[in-house]
Amino acid sequence: MTSIRVVKVATNPMQQHLWQYLTVRILVGLLLVSLLPAVVLFWGYIITDSMLLTQVNSILASSAALILSLIGLDRLTQLPGQKSIVTVLPTLLASVLIVGLVLFIFRLPYSVYYLIFSAAIGLIFCLISQLVLRAVTQVTIGYIPIGRYQNLLTIDNVNWVKLTSCFRPSDHSRLPFHAVVADLADDNLCSEWEKLLAETAIHGTPVYNFIQVSESLTGRLPIKHLYENNLGSLLPSQSYLLVKRILDTVAVLISAPIVIPLALLLSIVIKWEGRHSNSSVLFTQQRIGQGGKWFTMYKFRSMRPCAEQYGAQMATTDDMRVTKFGSFIRQTRLDELPQFINVLKGEMSLIGPRPEQLDFVKRFNDTIPFYRYRHIVKPGISGWAQVMHGYASDEDETKVKLEHDFFYIKNFSLTLDLLIVIKTIQTMITGFGAR
DSSP: OOOOOOOOSOOOGGGOOGGGOHHHHHHHHIIIIIIHHHHHHHHHHHHTTOOOHHHHHHHHHHHHHHHHHHHHHHHHTTSTTOOHHHHHHHHHHHHHHHHHHHHHHTTOOOOHHHHHHHHHHHHHHHHHHHHHHHHHOOEEEEEOSSTTTHHHHTOSSEEEEEOOTTOOGGGOSSOSSSEEEEOTTOTTOOHHHHHHHHHHHHTTOOEEEHHHHHHHHHSOOOGGGOOHHHHHHTSOOHHHHHHHHHHHHHHHHHHHHHHHHHHHHHHHHHHHHTTTTTOOSEEEEEEEOGGGOEEEEEEEOOBOTTTTTTOOOOOOTTOTTBOHHHHHHHHTTGGGTTHHHHHHTTSOEEESOOOOBHHHHHHHHHHSTTGGGGGGSOOEEEOHHHHHTOOOOSHHHHHHHHHHHHHHHHTOSHHHHHHHHHHHHHHHHHTTTOO
């Protein structure tokens, strides 16, 4: 599978806080989450050297779940714009589910009391760990004030330090920032600046092009800077495409016992709301899928039957075409449930760029550079652009969403997909970006 290729700017080991090391967090976690409950509950067995298989299995299961959780949190919170606290509970639940399946499949005995005690401590430990980690990882980046550096200064949660030509890395035993960024393509990058960058790298502080840093911190891949080498890196992992197809199918089938009754209930409410207009429950529309192929996409009807009598229109805030119940299912994304059919048919994926209407695709192909490139992967029910930006109401917002789509394609991986699933659940609860 393709690994996340996001730039990690806080990589200078001389400036890392002890808690930033994953190994340290794992060791401390094992002591508090796995061994402490064992000492409390199994002390009599420990001092008599008569540990039971049930107790040993429980300690191993707790340790495995904790390690999986900490590794997962470490990977997820490296991605742009992520609040570490939001990912704790879903990551912990996923790890517990994996370990629980192993115990169930192999019918291994375990202690319920120990695992509940350990899980409670584990949740508290992970929450505190992420809070401490967030507090000690304030990123400080030095920048050379030439070229397009102004675009970086608008990015929040970074301490930007302006460098001058008289700055000498050799005067410092340890540089006061995690990385240095410069517009390496700018003609004003003279030999004096290049010497400064070289000395910075020699002192162990990474040097990045401003495009790399911008992509890493914003989760967007600027359309204007898609050079030929970028297009090559945007080719998604072919092996993960196959794995993703299998995972999509399994996930839809497993969720069917919950989704089908919910879909039936929604159908009844939608039918009752539209009883005077004799409108259908499902809304079907031709969309563009992978490779530019057409397919019929299914949704629950959330707009009035006459919503597009004057042609396709982008959704807007407080759109008058949306029904009362339609507003609810759009905010919670429940209107997308029928697209599970598209996933089973192989036309869509659970995660990917949202499929656009034909009229919009024709227009954007002519006005937005590289727009066709988003069709290199299957469209999804949810996606990076959806959870980071929400709906687009005009062409400018569509360009921003496209930059998110390109970031997703470039960093196409299981880790990013899992993060999108977590943020999709958060979006369904908060209604972010709904129109």
